[in-house]
Amino acid sequence: MTDSAKPTLLVVDGHSLAYRAFFALPVDNFSTKDGQHTNGIYGFLAMLINLIKAEQPTHLAVAFDTSRQSFRTREYSEYKANRSESPSEFKGQIPLLQDCLAAMSITVLQKEDIEADDILATLATQGAEAGFSVLVCSGDRDTIQLVDDDITLLYPNVQGVSQLKRYDTAAVIERYGVRPEQYPDIAALVGETSDNLPGVPKVGEKTAVKWLGQFGSLDALLENADKVTGVVGANLREHIEDVRRNRTLNRLLRDVELPVGPLDLAVQPMDAQAVRDIFARLEFKTLIPRVAELAGIEQQMAAVTSAAAVPMPVAVEPSPTDLRAWLDAAAGEVGVTITLEGGLPNRIGFATADAAAEASWTPEVSEAISGWLASASPKVFSDAKPQVKALRRAGIRLGGLAFDTSVAGWLLRPSFPDKTLADLVDRYLDEKLPEADPSQLVPETEGATPGQLSWFALRVTAALRAELSPSVATVLSDIELPTLLALADMELAGVSVSHEKLAAFSSDLGERADAFALEAYAAIGREVNLGSPKQLQEVLFDELHLPKTRKTKTGYSTDAAVLADLQETNPHPFLDLLLQHREATKLRQIIESLDSAIQNPASGGDGRVHTTYVQTGSQTGRLSSTDPNLQNIPVRTSESRRIRAAFQVGDGYDTLLTADYSQIEMRIMAHLSEDPGLVEAFISGEDLHRFVGARVFGVQPEEVTSAMRTKVKAMSYGLVYGLSAFGLSKQLRIEQAEAKQLMMEYFARFGAVRDYLRSSVERAKIDGYTETIFGRRRPFPDLASPNRVLRENAERAALNAPIQGSAADIMKIALFRIHDDFASHELRSRVLLQIHDELVVEIAPGEWDAAERIVRDRMGGAAELTVPLDVQIGRGDDWNDAGH
DNA sequence: ATTTAGACGTA
DNA sequence: CGTACGTCTAAATC
Numbered sequence: 001m002t003d004s005a006k007p008t009l010l011v012v013d014g015h016s017l018a019y020r021a022f023f024a025l026p027v028d029n030f031s032t033k034d035g036q037h038t039n040g041i042y043g044f045l046a047m048l049i050n051l052i053k054a055e056q057p058t059h060l061a062v063a064f065d066t067s068r069q070s071f072r073t074r075e076y077s078e079y080k081a082n083r084s085e086s087p088s089e090f091k092g093q094i095p096l097l098q099d100c101l102a103a104m105s106i107t108v109l110q111k112e113d114i115e116a117d118d119i120l121a122t123l124a125t126q127g128a129e130a131g132f133s134v135l136v137c138s139g140d141r142d143t144i145q146l147v148d149d150d151i152t153l154l155y156p157n158v159q160g161v162s163q164l165k166r167y168d169t170a171a172v173i174e175r176y177g178v179r180p181e182q183y184p185d186i187a188a189l190v191g192e193t194s195d196n197l198p199g200v201p202k203v204g205e206k207t208a209v210k211w212l213g214q215f216g217s218l219d220a221l222l223e224n225a226d227k228v229t230g231v232v233g234a235n236l237r238e239h240i241e242d243v244r245r246n247r248t249l250n251r252l253l254r255d256v257e258l259p260v261g262p263l264d265l266a267v268q269p270m271d272a273q274a275v276r277d278i279f280a281r282l283e284f285k286t287l288i289p290r291v292a293e294l295a296g297i298e299q300q301m302a303a304v305t306s307a308a309a310v311p312m313p314v315a316v317e318p319s320p321t322d323l324r325a326w327l328d329a330a331a332g333e334v335g336v337t338i339t340l341e342g343g344l345p346n347r348i349g350f351a352t353a354d355a356a357a358e359a360s361w362t363p364e365v366s367e368a369i370s371g372w373l374a375s376a377s378p379k380v381f382s383d384a385k386p387q388v389k390a391l392r393r394a395g396i397r398l399g400g401l402a403f404d405t406s407v408a409g410w411l412l413r414p415s416f417p418d419k420t421l422a423d424l425v426d427r428y429l430d431e432k433l434p435e436a437d438p439s440q441l442v443p444e445t446e447g448a449t450p451g452q453l454s455w456f457a458l459r460v461t462a463a464l465r466a467e468l469s470p471s472v473a474t475v476l477s478d479i480e481l482p483t484l485l486a487l488a489d490m491e492l493a494g495v496s497v498s499h500e501k502l503a504a505f506s507s508d509l510g511e512r513a514d515a516f517a518l519e520a521y522a523a524i525g526r527e528v529n530l531g532s533p534k535q536l537q538e539v540l541f542d543e544l545h546l547p548k549t550r551k552t553k554t555g556y557s558t559d560a561a562v563l564a565d566l567q568e569t570n571p572h573p574f575l576d577l578l579l580q581h582r583e584a585t586k587l588r589q590i591i592e593s594l595d596s597a598i599q600n601p602a603s604g605g606d607g608r609v610h611t612t613y614v615q616t617g618s619q620t621g622r623l624s625s626t627d628p629n630l631q632n633i634p635v636r637t638s639e640s641r642r643i644r645a646a647f648q649v650g651d652g653y654d655t656l657l658t659a660d661y662s663q664i665e666m667r668i669m670a671h672l673s674e675d676p677g678l679v680e681a682f683i684s685g686e687d688l689h690r691f692v693g694a695r696v697f698g699v700q701p702e703e704v705t706s707a708m709r710t711k712v713k714a715m716s717y718g719l720v721y722g723l724s725a726f727g728l729s730k731q732l733r734i735e736q737a738e739a740k741q742l743m744m745e746y747f748a749r750f751g752a753v754r755d756y757l758r759s760s761v762e763r764a765k766i767d768g769y770t771e772t773i774f775g776r777r778r779p780f781p782d783l784a785s786p787n788r789v790l791r792e793n794a795e796r797a798a799l800n801a802p803i804q805g806s807a808a809d810i811m812k813i814a815l816f817r818i819h820d821d822f823a824s825h826e827l828r829s830r831v832l833l834q835i836h837d838e839l840v841v842e843i844a845p846g847e848w849d850a851a852e853r854i855v856r857d858r859m860g861g862a863a864e865l866t867v868p869l870d871v872q873i874g875r876g877d878d879w880n881d882a883g884h
Numbered sequence: 885a886t887t888t889a890g891a892c893g894t895a
Numbered sequence: 896c897g898t899a900c901g902t903c904t905a906a907a908t909c
Contacts, residue, residue, distance in 0.1 A: 532905055533890055552890070559891055586892065589903055620899060629901045632894035721897035800898040836895040
């Protein structure tokens with residue numbers, strides 16, 4: 001509990017935290033082009049910025065040690081004598097860090113013969129006396145003794161500098177079992193290896209706490225040392241002088257003479273130019289906006305309030321020719337909103353910063369403004385794709401798409417995308433979008449008109465741009481917006497699916513499912529709803545008395561993996577029949593939903609299935625597909641591939657082409673980790689799992705058995721998801737020890753992979769987000785969660801996000817370039833489907849060679865990685881034929 | 885009528 | 896105790 005009326009003094013141990021940051025971050029990723037290492041500086045500053053943002057101190061200082069010598073080394077020459085020389089890469093970072101702090105107008109303190117923690121102790125003591133709420137941030141446990149009602153310690157976690165644990169008096173008692181002022185007594189008894197201060201042998205925290213509880217104080221304990229029984233008692237008596245020495249040395253000085261006091265440490269405005277200069281020199285690109293944000297909060301607030309003063313314009317409704325003139329006269333970007341009726345434009349509205357115009361969609365309006373809509377004149381939309389499609393249906397190809405608020409909102413917060421313009425107005429303008437009250441037949445409140453919606457979209461655009469980092473802005477303009485236009489065309493094109501093929505298969509499956517069901521009932525002597533997990537639990541565990549399986553929220557699991565396990569340990573005919581029934585009904589289900597999605601030619605449809613790609617549907621940058629989902633059409637069993645066979649080349653086209661990236665995620669892993677072995681695997685062109693298997697098992701590639709290959713394959717793929725030994729053992733049905741051994745062997749040969757994965761998560765903890773190769777970001781607040789489950793889930797997701805996300809970026813780039821190339825080469829061939837690492841293309845007569853070349857070149861050349869991007873192409877009359 | 889949980893399809 | 900999705904059914908809830 002902090003007293004908000006009190007000023008807050010934050011004092012930081014610069015040396016110890018920078019040193020921790022140095023070990024937490026990979027030195028390779030943080031070097032300037034002239035070879036200066038900067039990982040310690042970066043990590044420290046990132047942490048400090050976060051800290052200032054979170055704690056909002058009014059007063060601030062950072063203390064440093066001057067050298068390894070201090071009054072303590074003079075008192076006890078062995079003090080810290082075990083510390084190895086700090087690595088050469090670290091040297092030189094401290095003076096540069098101090099330069100950074102100076103540019104940020106943050107006071108730096110150091111004093112000959114005195115350690116940084118003594119400076120912290122002095123300032124904290126003076127600050128508490130002067131009425132400050134004091135925060136001490138240090139990586140040295142001795143500072144625990146400073147904690148009291150006014151002084152709180154922020155101590156870095158073992159995981160790194162990114163997470164600071166808050167120690168107030170209660171937290172110290174909870175963690176160490178003693179009051180803060182008693183902690184040095186514990187430390188004196190236990191000793192401090194890192195300071196080369198041996199304590200009493202066999203005495204750890206538990207014993208020390210017990211003793212202090214018994215005797216009341218360290219002095220009392222030492223006086224009554226003869227009363228302590230056993231080996232530890234003897235040890236205590238033998239090392240009593242060590243304990244006294246330790247206690248002297250770990251007492252922090254609270255009365256160091258300093259040139260400044262707490263009141264002199266008020267936070268000062270930064271020297272913006274100096275900050276820019278030194279950060280540029282250190283090549284800290286991402287830190288600059290974060291520091292600026294810290295420094296410029298007041299300005300930003302002012303900007304927001306003044307912007308709210310502009311009144312919402314009333315839209316004019318000019319004649320078609322006047323509307324065209326209005327658009328031509330508009331300077332800069334124009335907000336555009338098209339409302340739809342039956343897939344076609346209904347009303348269309350436009351806005352500039354202070355005016356709006358709108359019209360109903362008529363042939364005259366269309367005629368008058370189609371040229372402007374197709375032109376490069378910049379336009380801003382909110383959720384452009386359906387509107388782009390409506391225009392396409394009306395024969396107009398939109399040009400000049402400059403911004404989409406929905407996509408931008410998603411890029412900024414992919415985990416909680418603001419779904420509508422109203423959400424964005426709420427969040428980024430802190431205003432309410434006027435909405436018609438849907439509960440009343442005659443709404444009391446007017447909704448915004450298309451022109452006014454456009455005006456809001458334009459204003460939201462300005463607010464979103466202010467928050468987009470340069471890299472994310474580039475992802476929006478260079479990847480997402482071109483992709484949006486390609487997706488619109490893909491959705492319009494749809495894919496031809498044969499009702500006849502589906503229908504035949506479906507009735508097949510129906511009969512089989514019924515037969516399995518009857519047999520299953522016979523096996524247990526009653527009917528049961530096989531689709532009800534609840535009823536199945538009764539059958540399996542109450543009636544058949546099979547052993548309880550994995551727990552779920554509501555009972556015990558009956559999923560396929562569990563049933564397969566049960567079949568092995570407690571074979572029963574019902575289990576297998578249930579699995580077969582499930583498989584058949586699942587397939588039939590998929591077929592039914594697919595069939596009903598075919599636009600029936602009998603009622604004016606085109607006999608094709610038109611999915612909707614949700615561009616803002618994932619947290620990683622992937623697309624998702626709905627109504628129907630065409631990204632989860634079965635492929636694994638030969639049986640299920642009959643469904644793919646129903647996806648066929650459409651009338652007027654020649655053949656289907658499928659193109660997929662082979663092992664794109666592992667290639668990205670090779671690129672990001674620069675693991676020499678993995679890179680060699682891909683450059684050699686040998687089968688990846690065979691190559692890896694040979695290394696891991698120490699045999700020749702041709703000696704890799706299929707069992708070995710299966711294992712390393714599972715391991716390789718698992719890596720991308722943050723797999724544990726436990727998970728690997730379950731997946732491969734091997735002992736955990738063997739899984740552990742496999743991981744050890746794997747990392748022994750491909751160590752840079754592990755280094756990369758570790759450091760990438762560590763970096764995410766410091767930055768608060770992950771980044772793909774192309775700069776797409778995903779925030780991970782839960783990386784700092786004290787809840788272990790939440791945190792570890794976030795760690796696995798953060799490990800996966802840059803890899804899955806980079807693959808998504810690459811595919812999007814390939815996709816829109818192929819789409820655009822087809823158009824510019826005036827091919828009729830068209831991309832129909834995207835299934836994450838695969839494209840399905842419909843090839844027009846005579847265009848195979850040209851189209852195949854474009855697909856191959858664009859997919860292979862979508863990114864320059866240190867390993868090649870391998871593309872597999874297939875050809876056939878249906879998707880199954882064309883696949884491989 | 886809508887929501888939740890379990891199951892399962894894909895990359 | 897492996898990431899990212901969407902959709903189906905049954906059952907629970909409104």
